Amino acid sequence: xxxxxxxxxxxxxxxxxxxxxxxxxxxxxxxxxxxxxxxxxxxxxxxxxxxxxxxxxxxxxxxxxxxxxxxxxxxxxxxxxxxxx
Numbered sequence: 424x425x426x427x428x429x430x431x432x433x434x435x436x437x438x439x440x441x442x443x444x445x446x447x448x449x450x451x452x453x454x455x456x457x458x459x460x461x462x463x464x465x466x467x468x469x470x471x472x473x474x475x476x477x478x479x480x481x482x483x484x485x486x487x488x489x490x491x492x493x494x495x496x497x498x499x500x501x502x503x504x505x506x507x508x
Contacts (some may be wrong), residue, residue, distance in 0.1 A: 424448055435500060459499040470496070 426441070441448055452458070456470030474494035482491050488507040 425450075438500060457501075459501045460496060464501075470498070 424447070426446060428438075428448055428450045438448065438450070452467045454466060454471075456467045458467060458470060460467055462468055471494070474496055476494040477488050477494040479493045480491050481488050483489070
């Protein structure tokens with residue numbers, strides 16, 4: 424099972440707990456989110472422009488056929504978690 428987390432719910436504290444528990448997860452991030460990829464700090468938009476995308480299947484989107492493209496990579500979340508005051 425892979426847990427899917429929307430970009431507005433990417434709690435660093437929770438993600439780190441899930442990682443330690445062995446959960447697999449996927450997060451949709453904003454383009455300006457800071458990420459570490461292969462030892463380099465970047466953002467989601469820049470990284471997406473560098474990944475090799477593959478055309479995987481045709482889907483219907485808003486009543487019209489469209490191609491779905493897929494790229495994947497591993498990143499590290501290195502920002503500190505925010506604590507509530």
